[in-house]
Amino acid sequence: MWPPSASWCARRKSELLADIDASRRLAGTESIDLLAIASSDESSLCQFLFAPGGSTRTKSFLLPVPTTRELEDLRQRTVEEFGAWFASWSRNAINPKTKNRMLLVKVDEGQSWLLRVPLPLFIRRSMPGFEAYESIQWIVTDRTFAQVVGYRRDLIALLEDAESLIRGTVVVLNTYPHLRQALDAELVVAGTTVAETILGQLQNVPFPDGQVSLRWLKNPGHDALTEALLNPDTRVFIADFESGSGEWELGESATRSEDEYFDLAPLHDRLSHIKLMRVFHCYSIFSPAAGATIGMKPADRSTIARQLLLAHAQFVEGATMKESYLEFLAFLFQFLMCGSLNFILRGRAGSGRFAWADAARICNRILEVQEFNQRVEEWL
Numbered sequence: 161m162w163p164p165s166a167s168w169c170a171r172r173k174s175e176l177l178a179d180i181d182a183s184r185r186l187a188g189t190e191s192i193d194l195l196a197i198a199s200s201d202e203s204s205l206c207q208f209l210f211a212p213g214g215s216t217r218t219k220s221f222l223l224p225v226p227t228t229r230e231l232e233d234l235r236q237r238t239v240e241e242f243g244a245w246f247a248s249w250s251r252n253a254i255n256p257k258t259k260n261r262m263l264l265v266k267v268d269e270g271q272s273w274l275l276r277v278p279l280p281l282f283i284r285r286s287m288p289g290f291e292a293y294e295s296i297q298w299i300v301t302d303r304t305f306a307q308v309v310g311y312r313r314d315l316i317a318l319l320e321d322a323e324s325l326i327r328g329t330v331v332v333l334n335t336y337p338h339l340r341q342a343l344d345a346e347l348v349v350a351g352t353t354v355a356e357t358i359l360g361q362l363q364n365v366p367f368p369d370g371q372v373s374l375r376w377l378k379n380p381g382h383d384a385l386t387e388a389l390l391n392p393d394t395r396v397f398i399a400d401f402e403s404g405s406g407e408w409e410l411g412e413s414a415t416r417s418e419d420e421y422f423d424l425a426p427l428h429d430r431l432s433h434i435k436l437m438r439v440f441h442c443y444s445i446f447s448p449a450a451g452a453t454i455g456m457k458p459a460d461r462s463t464i465a466r467q468l469l470l471a472h473a474q475f476v477e478g479a480t481m482k483e484s485y486l487e488f489l490a491f492l493f494q495f496l497m498c499g500s501l502n503f504i505l506r507g508r509a510g511s512g513r514f515a516w517a518d519a520a521r522i523c524n525r526i527l528e529v530q531e532f533n534q535r536v537e538e539w540l
Contacts, residue, residue, distance in 0.1 A: 189214075
């Protein structure tokens with residue numbers, strides 16, 4: 161189908177504008193900004209559409225598609241230099257005036273190069289044009305903005321309901337030998353210990369309908385991992401896995417009698433019950449090495465993230481860059497200690513079950529190292 165015809169491009173732009181209009185009609189979208197990068201009938205150009213939430217305006221113009229070489233050169237520069245290039249390239253169109261916003265980005269198959277632009281880092285470092293955003297979500301499938309906004313509303317309701325969240329969450333902690341030889345090994349070990357402590361406190365939590373426990377696994381094998389993923393009660397799945405080779409590598413275990421790689425093929429069409437998968441895989445969306453050798457494109461069917469989407473998980477978050485284990489721990493602490501589970505953990509710490517201040521201190525050190533904006537209050 162590529163390169164697309166002029167009629168296809170015109171129809172595509174019309175569909176995107178209609179989708180943007182439909183999204184704006186939904187409640188609670190005033191703080192959600194929409195960005196779409198679509199193909200044009202001229203292969204060297206792409207259509208750029210940006211619709212700020214709470215407004216009736218949509219900025220739309222044609223922009224040059226950067227070459228692969230240009231993107232590779234930019235990836236070798238600092239994040240600040242990459243951000244300055246993107247701001248100039250996009251004509252400074254992304255510049256919201258209010259805080260606490262989310263950026264929802266949709267890319268056509270032919271424009272997947274955008275996934276190589278580190279927009280999440282621009283947000284985390286509060287770079288010009290991105291300082292108002294708290295998060296970013298990508299659409300790399302045929303889902304519409306309106307559909308994803310609806311999914312997001314359901315996900316937020318789950319995240320705000322502590323009982324449902326505990327009941328529906330699975331956390332996987334994987335360890336690997338090389339982590340103990342890294343320069344940050346001491347902090348990794350301390351963070352893992354704190355993570356296990358916190359997860360242990362979310363067991364047998366009393367609610368009006370009975371006790372509920374958050375499920376978590378350490379270095380699970382094929383069977384345990386498959387069971388956790390296919391369990392219809394699993395709504396949120398958070399895990400770390402090595403994937404530098406492009407495959408999902410299981411964590412270390414006492415016995416290595418089974419294949420060290422986890423096959424995603426049996427999961428096809430079977431994960432529609434999962435609302436959020438935050439799986440930390442290096443290059444799960446795109447591997448520069450694979451791009452150079454086998455022609456992999458960002459988010460194509462050979463990538464881990466796309467395979468999980470094809471399994472019909474609603475939200476799958478991945479990486480176009482190398483992710484550290486501390487990145488995973490930072491997100492996990494943000495999820496557990498800064499959200500709706502915070503009051504449960506505080507109550508258990510207040511009853512003397514664990515040392516809150518010590519745990520919070522380690523959490524904050526990791527959040528700071530990974531440049532997360534949130535911090536955990538160190539005192540009850």
